[in-house]
Amino acid sequence: MALTLNTNIIISLLMVLSIWASLAMSRTLYEASIAERHEQWMARHGRTYEDQAEKEKRFKIFKQNLEFIEKFNNAGNQTYKLSINQFADLTDDEFLASRTGYKPVPSQSRTATTSFGYENLTEVPTSLDWREKDAVTQVKDQGNCGCCWAFSAVAAMEGITQIKTGKLISLSEQQLLDCSTNGNNQGCNGGMMENAYNYIINNQGLTSETNYPYQATEGTCDTQQETAPAAQIQSYEKVPSNNEEALLQAVAKQPVSVAIDSSGFRYYNGGVFDGNCGTNLNHAVTIIGYGTADDGTKYWLIKNSWGQTWGENGYMRIKRDVEAVEGLCGLAKDASYPVA
Numbered sequence: 001m002a003l004t005l006n007t008n009i010i011i012s013l014l015m016v017l018s019i020w021a022s023l024a025m026s027r028t029l030y031e032a033s034i035a036e037r038h039e040q041w042m043a044r045h046g047r048t049y050e051d052q053a054e055k056e057k058r059f060k061i062f063k064q065n066l067e068f069i070e071k072f073n074n075a076g077n078q079t080y081k082l083s084i085n086q087f088a089d090l091t092d093d094e095f096l097a098s099r100t101g102y103k104p105v106p107s108q109s110r111t112a113t114t115s116f117g118y119e120n121l122t123e124v125p126t127s128l129d130w131r132e133k134d135a136v137t138q139v140k141d142q143g144n145c146g147c148c149w150a151f152s153a154v155a156a157m158e159g160i161t162q163i164k165t166g167k168l169i170s171l172s173e174q175q176l177l178d179c180s181t182n183g184n185n186q187g188c189n190g191g192m193m194e195n196a197y198n199y200i201i202n203n204q205g206l207t208s209e210t211n212y213p214y215q216a217t218e219g220t221c222d223t224q225q226e227t228a229p230a231a232q233i234q235s236y237e238k239v240p241s242n243n244e245e246a247l248l249q250a251v252a253k254q255p256v257s258v259a260i261d262s263s264g265f266r267y268y269n270g271g272v273f274d275g276n277c278g279t280n281l282n283h284a285v286t287i288i289g290y291g292t293a294d295d296g297t298k299y300w301l302i303k304n305s306w307g308q309t310w311g312e313n314g315y316m317r318i319k320r321d322v323e324a325v326e327g328l329c330g331l332a333k334d335a336s337y338p339v340a
């Protein structure tokens with residue numbers, strides 16, 4: 001009897017031990033496989049780290065982000081997908097500080113009101129893609145510099161220039177970065193499209209990307225290129241806030257700059273985005289069209305400045321005509337466009 005009991009205890013102990021060992025083992029294997037994926041990811045995105053401590057810190061962030069993305073995709077019940085893209089080793093704060101950059105001046109000190117030239121437009125096409133009308137240059141990459149505001153303003157200006165003159169010219173974000181320090185514009189530390197338009201109006205134009213190429217860092221204003229404009233605008237107008245109908249009237253006529261809360265779509269990889277996000281405007285993009293997906297979901301077509309591998313070849317579809325008046329992620333709060 002005593003002997004049987006002892007044997008049972010020993011067998012139980014052994015079982016517990018072996019389960020513990022295999023758990024520890026699979027835990028180690030799991031960590032190793034994530035480490036392997038981190039290495040592959042580093043190679044794919046040309047990422048290097050200063051030292052082992054930095055690498056371990058980045059590995060932890062990568063692992064958390066990877067687990068979040070895989071859990072999301074594996075749930076399989078969403079209208080869009082995420083991917084482990086070039087931002088996977090950044091924390092949310094690092095991401096917002098370095099890859100976005102919309103900094104509005106406080107609304108109480110913003111007095112500019114403009115007329116809305118498209119307010120009486122009644123006929124709009126059921127869908128529209130300004131790329132098909134050759135009014136959109138290829139997707140650019142702001143890199144590690146919070147100047148989305150320059151990319152958004154430039155894309156809208158490239159659009160209206162092509163619509164008015166028939167010429168699609170890639171224009172210079174770097175000129176805005178270096179020279180448009182009016183208002184609260186602070187180069188890579190953020191700014192606003194309206195300030196950029198004001199600068200371009202006062203400067204009587206903006207030069208081309210070729211003449212003044214993008215460096216992803218703020219430099220001194222090249223006054224020679226500054227005074228060699230490739231395109232001009234006369235003024236800009238704001239789309240009435242919190243009104244997706246008005247936004248549609250404007251986009252039907254030209255690409256439109258919008259501010260947006262980007263916190264929900266950093267890993268977006270395709271589909272119609274309808275995820276959770278606030279209305280804390282921290283990023284700027286350009287709406288270049290709209291349409292309706294096969295399942296009937298209406299969407300806006302957005303050009304981003306995070307390179308061509310992000311999203312749908314650099315673009316995003318995001319749900320249109322949502323219940324919230326601000327639009328999804330606040331995209332209808334602060335829209336504007338240049339007038340040429």
Ligand SMILES: *[C@@H]1O[C@H](CO)[C@@H](O)[C@H](O)[C@H]1NC(C)=O
Pocket residue numbers: 075077078
């Ligand atoms: C998808 O499934 C997850 C987990 O079951 C759930 O939390 C989430 O609300 C679902 N989302 C949708 C859009 O149905």
Ligand SMILES: *[C@@H]1O[C@H](CO)[C@@H](O)[C@H](O)[C@H]1NC(C)=O
Pocket residue numbers: 116117118119120
């Ligand atoms: C729109 O129509 C109203 C009423 O006819 C008119 O007062 C207003 O000036 C028009 N707006 C524009 C931008 O043409």
